[in-house]
Amino acid sequence: MSLRKAGLTGFFLLSMAPSPSFAETAAHLGRALQAEPSATKVLQAYCARLAPGVPVTAIALPSDDRPPPTVLRERFALRQDETIRVRHVSLRCGIIVLSDAWNWYIPQRLTADMNRQLETTNTPFGRVVSGLGFARHAISSETEALPAGVFLRNTAMLTRSADGLPFSLVVENYQSAGFEALPPL
Structure with a gap:
């Protein structure tokens, strides 16, 4: 039975030792992300341990109109009337x-409302699109040769549950400093 089906999506948060190695943290976080389509939900469960009642927010960062990775164009099957937007957040x-x-x-x-929220609020992507009942499909998970301060990088495709149509590609760089802050149980 998966962690998600067992209702244990946040299990990795409760089972972590006060100062786990980043390899252990990456393994726990990776399993939680596989069990839950929304990285936002996984991070919110972690945040609840750090600061109960504080929501995870998405602070806009410059995107410099970074072009999408090649894998996105290959997997999205864009129609002529469709465009790609980029959102870079902390x-x-x-x-x-x-x-x-x-x-x-x-x-x-x-x-239209989802697009408005993504353009005008600090609401995380996963929370904004939760009404789609989406699925998360892992493309890659990396723990080596990452930039300083990053202990895990995940790349995933999000698809709509209703029709399986992909609508998003995410590249998530999990920051060491944020996960060192885990309070003891």
Whole structure:
């Protein structure tokens, strides 16, 4: 039975020792992300341990109009009337940075309200698109040869549950400093 089906999505948060090695943290976080389609939900469970009642927020960072990775164009099957937008954010629990995330998405595959929220609020992508009942498909997970301060990089495709159509590619860089802040049980 998966962690998600067992209702234990946040299990990795409760089972972590006060100062786990980053290899152990990456393994726990990776399993939680596989069990839950929304990285936002996983980070919110972690944030609840750090600062109960504080929501995870997405603080906009410069995107410099970074082009989408090649894998996105290959897997999205874009129609001529569809475009790709990029959203680069720092996902935070209060002032603690948990993740630097890049998100390329197709606005035409989201609702008008979802697009408005993504453009005008600090609401994390996963929370904004939760109404789609989406699935997360892991593409890669890396723990070696990463930039300083990053202990895990995950790349995943998000698809709509109703029709399986991909609508987003995310590249998440989980920050060591944010995960060192885990309080003892």
